[in-house]
Structure formats: C-alpha cells, structure tokens
Amino acid sequence: MSKIKKEAIDEKVKDILWESEAKYKALVEQIPAITYIAALNETSTTLYVSPQVEKLIGFSPEEYIKNPNIWLEQLHPDDRERVLSEIKSIHTSKKPFISVYRMIAKDGSIVWFRDHASILTNKNGKPLYLQGSMYDITESRNMMISSKEELEKQINERTVELNKTNESLKEEISIRKWFESELIDSEEKHRHIIESSMDGIGLAQDGKIIYVNNALCKMFGYREFELVGKSMWKIVSPEDIDVLKERAKNRIEGLVVSNRYEFIGLKKDESKIIVEVSTSRSFIYKERPTILSFFRDVTEQRNAQEMLYESRELYKLLLKTSPDAIVVSDLNANIIEVSEEAIKINGCKKAEELIGKNSFDLIVPEDHARARSGLVKVLKEGIIKNLEYNLIRKDGSRYLCEMNVSLVKDTAGNPKSFIAIIRDITERKMAEKLLVESEEKFRAIAEYSPNMIFINKKGRIVYANRKCEKVMGYKKEEFLSTTFNFTDLIAVESKELVMESFKKHAKGKEIPPYEYLLLNKSGKELPAIITTKLINYEGEKAILGIVTDITALKNAEAILKRDKNALEKLIKQKTDELLDAKNELINAKRLSDIGTLAATVAHELRNPLGVIRLAVFNLKRKICGLKSITHIANIEKKITESENIINELLYYSRIKMPKYEKINIYNILDECFEFAETKFKRQNITLYKKLNSIKNMSIEADSLQVTEVFNNILNNAYQSIFNKKGKIWVEANTENKKFIVIIIKDNGVGIDKDDINKIFDPFFTKKAKGTGLGLTICKELVNLHGGTLSIKSEKNKGTIVTIKIPIKRKHT
Known part of the structure; x- marks a missing residue:
C-alpha cells in the first residue's frame, strides 16, 4: 500500500515539476544548454527548442521548428544510426535517454553534445513527449581526444587489475555455489518474486553481502560475483560510511533505529546516486544474524525535487530582484502574481493592490485593441516581443513601456497563463x-x-x-x-x-x-x-x-612679415637719415657759429695788421741798416702768414652753396698738380697719376670749390712727407655711372689713431702753422655737392683720402 502511495506521490511531484517548468519556461531559457521538447516518433520531431540553439549551432528557434526533421538532418552521419537506435529503445523501456553525439552546425563546424532526456507522461501515465537538454561538451571532448595516450595507459593498468580479478574468480565461484546450495530451497520458492522486482534486494551477514538480485547489480553497475562476499560498504560513498556504521551499531545494540533511510551510493564507475533503503529486522539464517534490505535509486526523484525547489526559489528571486517588471495573469488577463518592480513601476506599495485586477485596467483605453490582438498572437505563437503600450499608474499618470509576453502551458499542453516582462521606456524614448x-x-x-x-x-x-x-x-x-x-x-x-x-x-x-x-x-x-x-x-x-x-591666414602672415621687414628696414633707413640730418644740423649750427666767430676775429685782426704793415713800410723807407732790414723782413713774413690765416677764416665763414656748371674734372686736377709741384718743388716727391678713365669726363660742380678741395688735400699730402723720398698716388674712376671717385694716397707720416676721429673738427691741427680749418672746409664743400670724403691712415705708413662727388648735381 505504501508503495502505491509512494508512486502516487512521485507522479504528483512529476506533474508539479512539469507545470513549474512550463510555467517558468521564459525565465529559465537563459541556462547554457539547448532545452527541447520532441515528439515520440522515429525521427524525434522537434516541437520546442530554446533560444540557445542559435548560439550553439547557428539556427534560430524559428528555423529549427519550421523544419521538423532538422535534428535528424544535422545529426552527424557517423552517429545517426546509433542515436536513433538508442531513442527507439527508450520508447519501449521508458528509461531516461542519455547519449553523446555530434551535430553539424549551420556554419559546417562540428559540435559535441551530451543529451539528457526523459519521456514525460500525464497523470494517467500516458507518454506525452520527450523533453531534454543538450549540453555543449565540444571543449571537454577535444580534451578527451588529446588525452588518448593517458587513457590507453589507464586501460593497460586496468587490464592488469582485471587479470588479478580473474585470479579470484575461482574463489568467488565456489562461494556462489555454496550460497546456491544452501539457499536452493528458498530460491526455488522466491526466485521469481525477487528477480522480477524493480527494487534492488540484498542479504548481508557480518557486514558482508551474501546475496543480490539483478536489479541491485544493475543499480550499482556490478555483476553478481563482484558483490557477493564483499563488504557491504563497497556500494556506499565514503562520506556516508561512518553514518551507516553508527546506524548498524545502534541496531545491533537494540536501539530504536528507523528502518527506512537514504544514503549516497557509490557505483562501480565511481559515479554517485541517491539510494533509499528499507531494511528488515535482523533474523537468523543459517544460525547467523542476517539483514534483508530493499534498495531504490531515487536520484532522479530527488534531483527533480531539488530542481523544483531551485526553480521556485529562482522564480521568487527573479520576482524580487528583476530590474524589469514581471506580471503573471490568467487567460482572462486577471493578474495573479507580480514582481517588486511591477509594484513600484505602477505606483503601488504592495502586491495586493495589483493582484486580482485585470491587466487591461493598467493599459490606456486607446491601446486596448492592440493589446487584445497581441494576446491572440501569443496564444497562437507562444511569445511576442518588443510591444509598446501606454500604461496607467495608480495616480493616473501615464508612462510608455516595452513588453514581452510569453504563454505558459500545463502538462497536457493546454494554455494556462501569461507572463509579461515590462520595462518603462519613457526616459529612453x-x-x-x-x-x-x-x-x-x-x-x-x-x-x-x-x-x-x-x-x-x-x-x-x-x-x-x-x-x-x-x-x-x-x-x-x-x-x-x-x-x-x-x-x-x-x-x-x-x-x-x-x-x-x-x-x-x-x-x-x-x-x-x-x-x-x-x-x-x-x-x-x-x-x-x-x-x-x-x-x-x-x-x-x-x-x-x-x-x-588657414591658407589665407598664412598668406596674410607672410605678407605682414614681408611688409614688417620692409617697414622696419625703411624706418631704420629714415631713422638713420634723420639722425644724420640731426648731426648735420648740429654740425652746421656749430660750424655756422664758428664761421661767425672766425669772421669777427678776421675783421678785428685785419685792421691792426693793415696799420702794422703800413708802419713797417714807413720804417723800411727810413732805416737802411742790414740788421734792421732783416727784422723788418721777418715782420712782413709774419704779417703775410697772419693774413693767410685771416683769409682762411674769412673763406670758412663765407662758404656758400655751390654754383653748378659743367667742368672737366681732369683739367682741374691737372692744374692742381701743377700748382702743388711748383709750390713743393724743393721736396723730393714723385707724383703718380692714373686718370685716363676720366680724361674726357665732365661733371656738374662748382669749379672753385672743387679746386679748393683738391689743393687742400694735395697740400696735406706734400706737407706730410719730409726728410725722405716721397710718393703720392692719384687715381680716378667712376662708380655705378653716378659718382666720380678720386683717391689720393701718400707715404707720409700718417695720423695718430687717437686723432683720426678729430681731423674734421674745426681748428684741430698738429701742424706748427695753420688754422686746422683745411679738412673741415674740404668736407663741408664735398657734402654741399652731395658727395663724401673719407680718410684712412696708419702712423708712419701713410694716408689714403677718398673723395666721391656725384657726376650730376644734387637736386634739393
């Protein structure tokens, strides 16, 4: 009776699990595996597949469902016959389908899958369809292939172990024969019942297994002889051995111990299962205490219960923490469950304010028609995405939302409810x-x-x-x-x-x-x-x-830079000209003042000199003595020198603007040479002339002033040479057809370095006789003609005087 009740409970758990999985399918489709539902036919036609199919093998869920034979077509040809045979066998055995095979992805690549599936039935036990999950094991499979040598090594070691096991077969066979002979009568009576049992049955004496049925062997993956005679702890996982030993000890000591419990079983392949055990009280068999135990593998049942629990917990967590609002409603759109965000987004404080309301109460009237059409589409297609509706909050304010709606079906495949995922997109829009x-x-x-x-x-x-x-x-x-x-x-x-x-x-x-x-x-x-x-x-x-x-800007900068340079150059030139003019004005004023002074001095001296000369003349007529005549001659000589000085002072004070006329410069120079040679004929001086380039040249100048300049320069040259054989060179040429250049060079005593900058100053002279106005007058006359006069000199080596005069007059 308890067994029937247990099976009923198991069936109910499966129904609950099925409904839970169907109800929350939209929420668990994020697991890293392909979840599918297939028909129970030879080719396992796909009825449903989760979105992960696109990520793993490249086909969208729509492509996958549209072709009912797509799974068979993409199944690797080398695996097809084996896998189809395995599927066919579960149709009759109703056992879970566990298989490893390859599929060809859309891009042609090979993907390895581990497929776990079970046949789901309704409450009456009628098979409905095959439901399972396909896990991508490509990476681990490749690792398995790469470790082939290690596996072969392990196989060899295992072979050695099997050889050792074969050695003990004789002993185990003899034990089995003994056991069979001892239990032959009981076995004949109960064999049919025990061997046909779906539960594992075993007998143990003194901690050793003395009998196991086929179901128990299959449950743990052993053959009968591998268990009989061995410790009963062989089929118990190490972590549960101490607990079970404590139970056995308490039972032997007569303590009350439940005869039904669970433990973690250890299969031959070292995989673990959850085993439910029901044990009898100890009884005497062959004069020894014996325990009869019934074993049932409840791994799937417990896993199902755990998955159900986890699914519910995950669902609760999603409702609590989801950033999007989640609303569950029945087929009449009446709200039956809401998430925390749904309460918040609608301006409510608790779920009771929404549960029981119709979903259409939350949608603005103008969107009702669209919403109804949407639900019809969900009923037909199972899911619709990215719908946009205007919703109404509790306070009457509106907001725009984006909504995904999925259909939940019961175990019979009938529509049961709707799940809506809602997101406020007002700010996003x-x-x-x-x-x-x-x-x-x-x-x-x-x-x-x-x-x-x-x-x-x-x-x-x-x-x-x-x-x-x-x-x-x-x-x-x-x-x-x-x-x-x-x-x-x-x-x-x-x-x-x-x-x-x-x-x-x-x-x-x-x-x-x-x-x-x-x-x-x-x-x-x-x-x-x-x-x-x-x-x-x-x-x-x-x-x-x-x-x-910035091409135009750069061009402007270049122009500005060029104009700046030209302007700076022009300003500098004009500044220099202004400074020169200023200096000339200063010099002119100074010279003018000096000229005025010179004229005054000359006038004041000339009259007394005239009286002195007249007195000397009268004395000369009256005195006849030789000595007196000599003194009178000296007086006359000094009077003449004084008159010359006065004449120079007067000339300097009376310098006027040139009276321009066309003159032959060559002829003027020749006259000056003749005058100088006559005047200084007693000196041993040779004059060298190089004037052919200007022989027939005329210039516009004042002939008297030009003559005065040349005479003065030549006088200075002759006077600088004494007590040695002297030489004077005179050379003439033109410059740029604008100027005539006269260079007069001598090998005289030269000028001190400290005096060179003073030679044009009025009254500066180192001569015993003279006024120091000669070079001052010359420079002033040359300047009046628009020319230049420059002097270079080296002490005891000689002096070079360069006179540059414009060929044509300077117009002012």
Whole structure:
C-alpha cells in the first residue's frame, strides 16, 4: 500500500515539476544548454527548442521548428544510426535517454553534445513527449581526444587489475555455489518474486553481502560475483560510511533505529546516486544474524525535487530582484502574481493592490485593441516581443513601456497563463527623441559650417561635411568608402604628428589644437588647424575633428612679415637719415657759429695788421741798416702768414652753396698738380697719376670749390712727407655711372689713431702753422655737392683720402 502511495506521490511531484517548468519556461531559457521538447516518433520531431540553439549551432528557434526533421538532418552521419537506435529503445523501456553525439552546425563546424532526456507522461501515465537538454561538451571532448595516450595507459593498468580479478574468480565461484546450495530451497520458492522486482534486494551477514538480485547489480553497475562476499560498504560513498556504521551499531545494540533511510551510493564507475533503503529486522539464517534490505535509486526523484525547489526559489528571486517588471495573469488577463518592480513601476506599495485586477485596467483605453490582438498572437505563437503600450499608474499618470509576453502551458499542453516582462521606456524614448533632434541640429550646423568637420571611428571616416568635399576635392561617397585611407589626407611631414595625436586619443587623452598640413585630392598642401574631441558615436568611441583651412591666414602672415621687414628696414633707413640730418644740423649750427666767430676775429685782426704793415713800410723807407732790414723782413713774413690765416677764416665763414656748371674734372686736377709741384718743388716727391678713365669726363660742380678741395688735400699730402723720398698716388674712376671717385694716397707720416676721429673738427691741427680749418672746409664743400670724403691712415705708413662727388648735381 505504501508503495502505491509512494508512486502516487512521485507522479504528483512529476506533474508539479512539469507545470513549474512550463510555467517558468521564459525565465529559465537563459541556462547554457539547448532545452527541447520532441515528439515520440522515429525521427524525434522537434516541437520546442530554446533560444540557445542559435548560439550553439547557428539556427534560430524559428528555423529549427519550421523544419521538423532538422535534428535528424544535422545529426552527424557517423552517429545517426546509433542515436536513433538508442531513442527507439527508450520508447519501449521508458528509461531516461542519455547519449553523446555530434551535430553539424549551420556554419559546417562540428559540435559535441551530451543529451539528457526523459519521456514525460500525464497523470494517467500516458507518454506525452520527450523533453531534454543538450549540453555543449565540444571543449571537454577535444580534451578527451588529446588525452588518448593517458587513457590507453589507464586501460593497460586496468587490464592488469582485471587479470588479478580473474585470479579470484575461482574463489568467488565456489562461494556462489555454496550460497546456491544452501539457499536452493528458498530460491526455488522466491526466485521469481525477487528477480522480477524493480527494487534492488540484498542479504548481508557480518557486514558482508551474501546475496543480490539483478536489479541491485544493475543499480550499482556490478555483476553478481563482484558483490557477493564483499563488504557491504563497497556500494556506499565514503562520506556516508561512518553514518551507516553508527546506524548498524545502534541496531545491533537494540536501539530504536528507523528502518527506512537514504544514503549516497557509490557505483562501480565511481559515479554517485541517491539510494533509499528499507531494511528488515535482523533474523537468523543459517544460525547467523542476517539483514534483508530493499534498495531504490531515487536520484532522479530527488534531483527533480531539488530542481523544483531551485526553480521556485529562482522564480521568487527573479520576482524580487528583476530590474524589469514581471506580471503573471490568467487567460482572462486577471493578474495573479507580480514582481517588486511591477509594484513600484505602477505606483503601488504592495502586491495586493495589483493582484486580482485585470491587466487591461493598467493599459490606456486607446491601446486596448492592440493589446487584445497581441494576446491572440501569443496564444497562437507562444511569445511576442518588443510591444509598446501606454500604461496607467495608480495616480493616473501615464508612462510608455516595452513588453514581452510569453504563454505558459500545463502538462497536457493546454494554455494556462501569461507572463509579461515590462520595462518603462519613457526616459529612453525621450532620450532617443532628444538624440535625434541633437543629431539633426549637429548635421544642420556641421553641413553649413565654414570649417571642415569629420568623425573618425577606428581609423575610418564615418562622417564628412560639405566643406570637406569642397576643400579636399573628394566626394562624400569617397570619404565614407571602407577602402578610403584617411592618412591620404595628411602631408608626409605631418603624418607622424597626426598619428601620435590619434594614439593619445585612443588612450582617452585630450589633445589641444595644433597645426598640420593637409593634402587635397590634387596633391596640393594646405596649412590647417585641427581641434579634436573624443566622443561616443553609434555606441563606440570615435574622434570628432574640426579643421580650419588657414591658407589665407598664412598668406596674410607672410605678407605682414614681408611688409614688417620692409617697414622696419625703411624706418631704420629714415631713422638713420634723420639722425644724420640731426648731426648735420648740429654740425652746421656749430660750424655756422664758428664761421661767425672766425669772421669777427678776421675783421678785428685785419685792421691792426693793415696799420702794422703800413708802419713797417714807413720804417723800411727810413732805416737802411742790414740788421734792421732783416727784422723788418721777418715782420712782413709774419704779417703775410697772419693774413693767410685771416683769409682762411674769412673763406670758412663765407662758404656758400655751390654754383653748378659743367667742368672737366681732369683739367682741374691737372692744374692742381701743377700748382702743388711748383709750390713743393724743393721736396723730393714723385707724383703718380692714373686718370685716363676720366680724361674726357665732365661733371656738374662748382669749379672753385672743387679746386679748393683738391689743393687742400694735395697740400696735406706734400706737407706730410719730409726728410725722405716721397710718393703720392692719384687715381680716378667712376662708380655705378653716378659718382666720380678720386683717391689720393701718400707715404707720409700718417695720423695718430687717437686723432683720426678729430681731423674734421674745426681748428684741430698738429701742424706748427695753420688754422686746422683745411679738412673741415674740404668736407663741408664735398657734402654741399652731395658727395663724401673719407680718410684712412696708419702712423708712419701713410694716408689714403677718398673723395666721391656725384657726376650730376644734387637736386634739393
């Protein structure tokens, strides 16, 4: 009776498990295996398959269901016959289907699966369909193949062990014969009952097994002779041995111990099972205490119960922690269960505020028709996704949601309830709208920007505005082509700089604006400034670049730089001219003051000198003595020298602007040479002349002033040579057809280094006689003609005087 009750309980557990799995199918489809339901026919036609089928073998659930023979077609040809045979056998045996086989994925690759399936029945025991899970074991299978040598080694070792076992077969056979002879009478009576039992049955004496039936052998994977005569702990997992030994000890000592318990059994292949044991009280058999035990493998039952418990716990956890709202309703759309988020999203405080309501009460009236159509589609297809409805909160406010709805069926395959997964997408939709508006604004601004704007993602240009097309010469289609290399837009000398900046951006660093050279389609280099920013574009990191063509700016800078240099040069020139003019004015004023003084002195001295000369003349007429005549001659000589000084002072004070006329410079020089040679004929001086280049040349100048200059310079040259053989060289030539240049060189005593800068100062002289106005007058006369007079001299070596006078008069 208890057995019948137990089977009824097991059947009820299976029904509950089935309904639980069907009810929450949508929530457990995330496990890393393919869950399926197949018909009980020869080819196991697929009725349902979980979404993982697409990830593991490449077929979508819709493709898989659409072709009823797809599983058979994709089954590896080498495995097909064996697997079909295994499936066929479970149709009659009703045992679980456990098999390892290969399938050919959509892309042609081979995937290994371990398939666990069971035949599910209704409450009346009628088979409904095959339900199972396919686990991807490709990786472990490959590891098994790679460890073939290790397996072969283990097989060899096992063979040695089996040989040892064979040696003990004789002893075990003799034990069995003894056992058979002792129990022959009882065996004849009870053999049929024991051997036909589905439960394992065993007898034990003194801790050793003395009998096992076929069911017990099969349960643990042993043959009869491998158990009989062995310790009864052989079939117990090590972790339970101590517990069972304690139970046996208590039983022997007469303590009350339950005769029904469970332990972890250890099979021959070392796998473990959950075993339920029912033991009899100890009885005497062959004068020795004996225990009769009944064993039942309840592994699947316990696993099913555990899965049911875990499924319920997982479901409760999902309802509590899911970030999306979950609502379960019956076929009339009446709410029967809600998650924590569903309570929160609808503005409620507890589940009771929603349970019992109709789902349509939460949907705005204008969406009711669409919602009803959606439920009809769910009833037909089993699931619909990404529906959008406007829902109403408790306070009457509305929000937009995205909803996935699945159909839950009972064990008979009849629709039972709906599960809806709801997500508030109000903010997302608003963000999407703002994003679209932002993108439209960006494109409007970017397309008409005076700057080039681009977006570079992973080294590819994914956006370029009109300015890019206009400046660079490429069409937008060329920019966006997958074969377009953006580095072709960069001049060779700038590529390293740009690529280094892009690498820094890739590491998340910001780069300040910098200048570089672009290269347009025609190969022309364009100077530009680029500003870049790291952005998110279509869900990925990208670089937004704004490029300004600064060609015009660079040209303007070049012009400004050129004009700046020219202006600075002009300013310097004018400044120098102004400084020269200022110095000339200062000198002119000083010379003018000196000239005024000289004229005053000359006037004041000339009158007394005239009286002295008249007195000397009168004395000379009256005095006849030789000595007196000599003194009078000396007085006359000094009077003459004084008059010469006065004349120079007067000449200096009376310098006027030149009276220009055409003169032959060669003739004037020749007259000056003749005058000087006559004047200094007593000196041993040779004059060398090189004047052929100007022999027939005329210039516009004041002949008297030019003559005064040459006479003064020649006088200085002659006077600088004494007590030795002297030489004077005079050379004339032209410069740029604008100036005539006269160079007078002597080998006289030269000028001290400290005095060279003073030689043009009025009244500066180192001579015993003279006013120190000669060179001052010469420089002033040459300056009045627009020319220059320069002197170079080295002490005891000589002096070089260079006179440069314009060929044509200076116009002011």
